[in-house]
Amino acid sequence: MLKVQQEQLSSLMDGEQYDQDTIDSILKDDELKQYWRRYHVARDIMQGRLDADYLTFDISDKVAQLIELEDLPEQPTVVEQTTLPTLSKLIWLKTKDVLAKLSQVGLAACVTLGVIGIVQYQSGASKANDIPVLNTVPIGVNLAPVGGVGNVNNYEQPLDTMSNQQYNKIRMLVQDYELQRRLNVQ
Amino acid sequence: MIQTHFFSDFNNTSRLSLRQYFNRVKILGFFFFLSCFISFLCYADNSNLAFSETINSSVETSSPLLIDRSAVKLLNKMKASVLDNDYKLYFIVQDEDEYPNSYQYTYVGSKINKKGALLSLEGSAKEIILNDNIVSYFLIDSASFSIAANRIIEVFPDVIYSDFDSLIPNYDFINLGKGRVANRSCQLIRIISKDKDRYSYVIWIDDENFLPLRIDLLDLNSKIINQKKVLVVDFDFNKQKFEDYIADRVYPILYPIDKEDSDRKDWQVTWLPKGFKRIDTYNINFQESNIDTQHFTDGIFSFTINVSKRTQYDKVNLSIQGDRSIYSYNQGNLNIIIIGNLPAETIKQIAYHLKFK
Structure with missing residues (x-):
């Protein structure tokens, strides 16, 4: 059955046959639609009419399917966050925040120093040679x-x-x- | 899910957010200033590096004890002797890593019209003649010319003619003891700038006639970079014959010196080695562009700063030829070239301190 349909499809593409029934059957069958697409790509490539980026895999619907199927791990619930934090917790949060900022700035300062050091070293080194x-x-x-x-x-x-x-x-x-x-x- | 999480967190801290915000700003500001300060220190340290090196590397450090009035007196005697005596010298000049050249210098200074003639004794017979406050250059391989000047600086450098008393604030005069040159006994005097940012001279002064018989120019490491050494001193030469020779010469035309006033006001000098003064400001035309030039001297050494529009050919370049340093660099759309008989470090310091509007 499929073989016959494929042959019909092929001859339809080549313009040898124009049959309304065949077209209808192709439109109904997803597999045949895929064949239709694949034949066209193959033909275009063989005739060198196709850009390279045409050949990218069309995986969007596959991915969508997979996402639907996937069971996500348990998300943390919001409930525990809505409770009022204690004072010690607040202080801890604050210090954590300050420490984070400190470490960021410290890192930036280290980077700056390093850059300055490198620049100094290079300018010092080039002084003697590049005259x-x-x-x-x-x-x-x-x-x-x-x-x-x-x-x-x-x-x-x-x-x-x-x-x-x-x-x-x-x-x-x-x-x-x-x-x-x-x-x-x- | 994630969004709600974030917002709940935000709501939690919103009560403290103002204080926390100020805290953060304070801390950030503190660190910003700290890093600025550190980078400034590094920068300042870097810019002073070359300078401090030169100071450390100079060999002799002077104390006030070494300021020697007798040395200044002797130098004044030397200057008078060079200007007012009649003498004929045969001397050689040698640059570092070069072969020496020999010269003959005849001078009559006892009359009002001082006459002098410097003759190159080897190679082409180049000659420089001083007569009637005009110095004429008789060149073999290029056009001869005359300029208005009262001495031939190719014979003795500017330092010999200095006003030594006025140099005391910026220079040390150090008595180095006795030496012998041209079969004569000499007193050695070292002239060195207090800031150790200039070359120094060691002058060998004849004990009897006070002529400088040897002049060494020393770099910051006390290495001789130029030496003039008299081999023979002759006081009994035929003065009449010499004066006739000077009188009979045909002199080349006076080199036209027409200085254009400079029109640029967009740069200025903010640092000079101690004792340097600007003595001239003018404009030079070069390939349809103007070069703004200022000339500075401290009585011994001199340099020019030349500022012009930058072209694609102007590149950073430092070259040292004997005692002369040439430093070319670019600042914005300007090209600056500093030329002088100063160490490269000092030239660079001057360049570093130029201010542009």
């Missing part, structure tokens, strides 16, 4: 190319860490500094 050194001829007693036209330092390329623009800017400012030192003699 790119500008590689120019020290002017000192050198006759500095203060005139601006000079290309005394041009044979020394700046390090990669510094762009040409920054290098030129700093060189110009060093020249200005050296010039000002010479101009401002008393």
